[in-house]
Amino acid sequence: MGDPLRDDSWSIGKGLTMSVLQNPLRTHLHATGEEAFLAPRHWHMIHGEKHVVIKGRVRVTQDNVSRIITPEDGEVFTPAGVVHSLEGFLGEELILEETTVPDELQKIIFFRNMFAPGVLQSFPTIMQVFYYGDGYPEFPIHIKWLEWLMVVVVGGWISPLLGYQIPDKRLRLDPNRFPRSKKDA
Structure with a gap:
C-alpha cells in the first residue's frame, strides 16, 4: 500500500498503515493488531509531540513511567528531551494520531x-x-x-x-x- 515518497498513505509493517491527514496537518497510524505497533525508546532535542488515541489503546512510556492511553484520555504531550516510546497491543486495533510542536x-x-x-x-x-x-x-x-x-x-x-x-x-x-x-x- 503506497510509496511514502509519493503517496499520503503507506504500509509500515504487517497490518500497519501510516497516513498524512490535513486540517490540521498530522500523521495517522492504523494498526489492525496483526503486528503490534512499536516506536522504540527515543527522544527529540528540539520538538515535542502530541498523541491522541482515536481507537484502541497504546502504552506510552515517558522517562520510564508507563501508562495505557485510550480515547478517553485525550491528548498526551511529550516535551522535547523526554525519552519516550509507544507500544500497541498484538491482536488489538489501534488508531493513533500525532502532531509535532513546532513543525509538523x-x-x-x-x-x-x-x-x-x-x-x-x-x-x-x-x-x-x-x-x-x-x-x-x-x-x-x-x-x-x-x-x-x-x-x-x-x-x-x-x-x-x-x-x-x-x-x-x-x-x-x-x-x-x-x-x-x-x-x-
Whole structure:
C-alpha cells in the first residue's frame, strides 16, 4: 500500500498503515493488531509531540513511567528531551494520531524518509534520518550527549562521506536546524 515518497498513505509493517491527514496537518497510524505497533525508546532535542488515541489503546512510556492511553484520555504531550516510546497491543486495533510542536511538516517528511524502501535495512541511512529529523535513539546505558554524538557523527558526518543519502532531501532543509546554503538551492 503506497510509496511514502509519493503517496499520503503507506504500509509500515504487517497490518500497519501510516497516513498524512490535513486540517490540521498530522500523521495517522492504523494498526489492525496483526503486528503490534512499536516506536522504540527515543527522544527529540528540539520538538515535542502530541498523541491522541482515536481507537484502541497504546502504552506510552515517558522517562520510564508507563501508562495505557485510550480515547478517553485525550491528548498526551511529550516535551522535547523526554525519552519516550509507544507500544500497541498484538491482536488489538489501534488508531493513533500525532502532531509535532513546532513543525509538523518536518515530522511528516521524517516518516516519509524512515519508511522509504530500503531505509530500515541501512543503519547509516537511519542515522541520517535521525540526524536531520531531530531523533535520538536511547542506548542501554542512557547518556544523552553520547546518543546525540552517535547520531551527529554517523548520520551527519560519516554517512554522507560514504555516499549515503536520505530519500527526501526536504528533511534537511528545516531552517530551524539547518540554515540553507547555496548548494541547497
